[in-house]
Amino acid sequence: MSGVSRRSMVGLGAGALLAGGLAATQGGSGPAAAGAFGTAGDGANPADLTYDFRGEHQAGIVTETQESLHLVALDVVTTDADALRDLLTAWTDAAERMTQGSEAVAGGVDGGGPYGVPKDTGEALDLAPHGLTITIGYGPDLFDDRFGLADRRPSGLRDLPPFAGDRLDPRRSGGDLCIQACANDPQVAVHAVRNLVRMGFGVVQVRWSQLGFGRTSATSTSQPTPRNLFGFKDGTANLKAEDPAALAEHVWIDPADLRSATARWAGGTYQVVRRIRMRIEIWDRTNLQEQELVFGRTKREGAPLGQAREFDAPDFHATALDGAAHIDARSHVRLAHADHLGGIKILRRGYNFTDGSDDLGHLDAGLLFIAFCRDAHGQFVPMQRALARADRLNEYIEHTGSAIFLCPPGLRGGEDWGRQLFG
Amino acid sequence: MPLLPARRVTPRRLASRRLASRRLAVVATATMAGAALLSACSTSSADPNPAPSASGTTAGPTQSAQARKATSTYQRYVKAEAAALVTGTEQFVAAVKAGDTSRAKALYPTARSHFERIEPVAASFGDLDPRIDGREDGLEEGETFGGYHRLEKDLWRTGLTAESSRVADQLLADVELLAKEAQGATFQPIDLANGSKALLDEMASGKVTGEEERYSHTDLYDFAANLDGCTTALAALTPMITASDPTLAATIADRQKALEKVLAQHRTGRDGWQSYTALTDRDVKELSAALDAYSEAAAQAAAAVA
Numbered sequence: 001m002s003g004v005s006r007r008s009m010v011g012l013g014a015g016a017l018l019a020g021g022l023a024a025t026q027g028g029s030g031p032a033a034a035g036a037f038g039t040a041g042d043g044a045n046p047a048d049l050t051y052d053f054r055g056e057h058q059a060g061i062v063t064e065t066q067e068s069l070h071l072v073a074l075d076v077v078t079t080d081a082d083a084l085r086d087l088l089t090a091w092t093d094a095a096e097r098m099t100q101g102s103e104a105v106a107g108g109v110d111g112g113g114p115y116g117v118p119k120d121t122g123e124a125l126d127l128a129p130h131g132l133t134i135t136i137g138y139g140p141d142l143f144d145d146r147f148g149l150a151d152r153r154p155s156g157l158r159d160l161p162p163f164a165g166d167r168l169d170p171r172r173s174g175g176d177l178c179i180q181a182c183a184n185d186p187q188v189a190v191h192a193v194r195n196l197v198r199m200g201f202g203v204v205q206v207r208w209s210q211l212g213f214g215r216t217s218a219t220s221t222s223q224p225t226p227r228n229l230f231g232f233k234d235g236t237a238n239l240k241a242e243d244p245a246a247l248a249e250h251v252w253i254d255p256a257d258l259r260s261a262t263a264r265w266a267g268g269t270y271q272v273v274r275r276i277r278m279r280i281e282i283w284d285r286t287n288l289q290e291q292e293l294v295f296g297r298t299k300r301e302g303a304p305l306g307q308a309r310e311f312d313a314p315d316f317h318a319t320a321l322d323g324a325a326h327i328d329a330r331s332h333v334r335l336a337h338a339d340h341l342g343g344i345k346i347l348r349r350g351y352n353f354t355d356g357s358d359d360l361g362h363l364d365a366g367l368l369f370i371a372f373c374r375d376a377h378g379q380f381v382p383m384q385r386a387l388a389r390a391d392r393l394n395e396y397i398e399h400t401g402s403a404i405f406l407c408p409p410g411l412r413g414g415e416d417w418g419r420q421l422f423g
Numbered sequence: 424m425p426l427l428p429a430r431r432v433t434p435r436r437l438a439s440r441r442l443a444s445r446r447l448a449v450v451a452t453a454t455m456a457g458a459a460l461l462s463a464c465s466t467s468s469a470d471p472n473p474a475p476s477a478s479g480t481t482a483g484p485t486q487s488a489q490a491r492k493a494t495s496t497y498q499r500y501v502k503a504e505a506a507a508l509v510t511g512t513e514q515f516v517a518a519v520k521a522g523d524t525s526r527a528k529a530l531y532p533t534a535r536s537h538f539e540r541i542e543p544v545a546a547s548f549g550d551l552d553p554r555i556d557g558r559e560d561g562l563e564e565g566e567t568f569g570g571y572h573r574l575e576k577d578l579w580r581t582g583l584t585a586e587s588s589r590v591a592d593q594l595l596a597d598v599e600l601l602a603k604e605a606q607g608a609t610f611q612p613i614d615l616a617n618g619s620k621a622l623l624d625e626m627a628s629g630k631v632t633g634e635e636e637r638y639s640h641t642d643l644y645d646f647a648a649n650l651d652g653c654t655t656a657l658a659a660l661t662p663m664i665t666a667s668d669p670t671l672a673a674t675i676a677d678r679q680k681a682l683e684k685v686l687a688q689h690r691t692g693r694d695g696w697q698s699y700t701a702l703t704d705r706d707v708k709e710l711s712a713a714l715d716a717y718s719e720a721a722a723q724a725a726a727a728v729a
Binding site: 077112113114115116117198201202203205 | 613674678681708709711712713715716717718719720722723725726729
């Protein structure tokens, strides 16, 4: 929180600094996960919203899902472990500053004088923090023999298996590191990623990145369930920040899950990222009955078929007058439901995306599925196997990218990502 | 661009905006560019990339001994490369005019390497840069396509014609004029820093993408030549950079070595380079990463010597 707020730089002054200060003090005494609940200061301008950067868990996981995402996967291009550690330390400082509305580096925009190259690119200078969170994750390959980290790889951090129907593009998959920036203003999120990437030249190289323009999940009971690009509410039964017991059971890595050499990752989580391309035009010419059959929900209300309201529990045994089940056995809601997966739940935090149009004039759009789980191979994998095998939705989607990362636990005062990984 | 003095605006000039924006501000005494540069000098005192003053005219910054050594070292390089460019172009032009396609193709990448080493200097002399090195898509309607890249297209794509000989004559005349101008060029340390960045920008936008040599695919010759020009300028500045920012000097040196190592994988024979088309996506990505890393550090040099 040192340094000058971007907003105060343009003359808005004390208010913005005060807002940041409040965030720091309130967040520190927050509930289950610091960074889950933000503050917009006493002025209550939603743009001034900030989330605590430090806490028991990283922000950007159970944090009330923001509207925009820029997620970037990077590969380490050096074999110099010290260089990587130093970068992680520098990233920590820059990330903390930016989440609190400051430039990436103090005086970054113009403090280097006329001949200096600006250390902050400046496009967020007049923008408020907009609830920016920056979340880091580490891919399985980071723990190979390059940096002496092999014994620190938790057993749950290993590549996902192939699933039926996968059409994965290696240029949209994997990565040694992941940075997820979420904010309620897309320019704030893009600025954050751009400036962190820039600091990393010579140490890391971007492997792929994805912008998301609208959240598809609610991670707090205060948020309505948003719609995916098929026009449906999906993930109604998502885990929510207000249920710390469920988060402890399904999201946060427990000390008991870890060998002693990997104990440092307790309080972290596994992040699964899947780029799911939607066959938009085909879906759009599909009749309502089929669309509702596929999801197992009504389109307008989002109610499970046979029920009236979105949050009514689905009844998988209820039948219509003709004896057929209301909810088809191959519908998305049924296959993804905990009742059919031995109680498995995940925290979904995905985003709609579009990368413009393809050569045929069709939208290159879909869902950047992001899930956080305590054990990706015990939670996401069986769920995705069930879906890949039978989901009626498969006719309208294809998985084009895939990655898994370990998100370390949150940082406490004085800690940084470099020391957390290497120390 | 702030570093561009206002000067003759010809249609050609406008067509070469992209190249022109990468120029190294250089003053040659009594050249066609000189007068305009001087006028720009007097009106843009806060310019972060000031055009240097011409020696012996207005009061330019007095150079320290270290700066004088740096700039005179670089000056010798520019003169030598300009002279080599003339010799190489003479041989290339002779082959073109003799209709010896295979010899002309063999000479093409090495002859023009001397231009690529000092391109930012060339870019400061009127429209010589676009005339010598312009690409077809940089032309405006009504302009004719000439220079090295026109002959590249003739050699690799359309075949040599009588028109090729006329283009070759004009190329040699332009190159000779460039060499003459270069003999009188003087520099400030910051010109060297800005020029090295201009070369790195060229490499990132045109060479590592395979855009520059779209018919011959000899982009790696240009890449290596640009890099040589860049490292020569920065090497001349090293004592100054070290004095003001030793960490930066070390980083620049490390990343230069790393980039040269990546590039060296694509060497063929003693002084040849692989065709761009022989590079895999992975090769290109590796080159680009090393170039980004070096460029990020090299871009800081200007502040260190200013």
